[in-house]
Amino acid sequence: MDPSVASALHRSQVIDLTTVGRRSGEPRRIEIFLHELDGRLFISGKPSPRTRAWVHNVGADPRVVIHLKRGLTADVPALARVIDRPDERRPLIEAAAARWGRDDVALMMEQSPLIEVTPTDD
Numbered sequence: 045m046d047p048s049v050a051s052a053l054h055r056s057q058v059i060d061l062t063t064v065g066r067r068s069g070e071p072r073r074i075e076i077f078l079h080e081l082d083g084r085l086f087i088s089g090k091p092s093p094r095t096r097a098w099v100h101n102v103g104a105d106p107r108v109v110i111h112l113k114r115g116l117t118a119d120v121p122a123l124a125r126v127i128d129r130p131d132e133r134r135p136l137i138e139a140a141a142a143r144w145g146r147d148d149v150a151l152m153m154e155q156s157p158l159i160e161v162t163p164t165d166d
Contacts, residue, residue, distance in 0.1 A: 045120075045163060052116040053163065054080045056143060060111035061087065063124075065097075066104035074098055078110065081139040084160060085110075086127070088140040091148065091155035099157045102126055110161060122161040133158055 059078045062071050076098075079086050089096065102108065102124045110120040127133050130153065137152045146152065 049118045052112050056080055057114050062109040063098050063101035064105040066101050079140050086136050086160045089157045091151045093155055096157050099126055102159050120163050122163045124159045124161045127158045127160055
């Protein structure tokens with residue numbers, strides 16, 4: 045991977061994320077926030093009692109594309125996985141909450157989507 049792309053991935057930022065629709069098989073693109081903590085790349089969102097379609101899509105097909113669009117433009121293939129375990133969720137949710145100035149970590153732990161993304165060489 046180009047070093048400038050690798051460096052850009054590890055700056056928290058707004059990106060587009062493409063998943064594969066679990067029913068349609070068609071690409072689904074959304075705008076969302078990419079976070080980094082201790083070298084781990086992850087995506088979360090605001091709390092909601094419903095599971096987002098993009099999380100269902102990742103559960104069905106982990107292949108995603110991270111579209112960098114601020115400063116550097118690049119399409120980065122990656123594998124994603126849903127993070128459900130509370131002990132693994134907590135540090136990432138706390139980091140997202142801190143970046144967003146939120147103090148409702150308990151609600152975010154319960155209701156916020158959370159996936160980890162790992163760039164691939166595809």
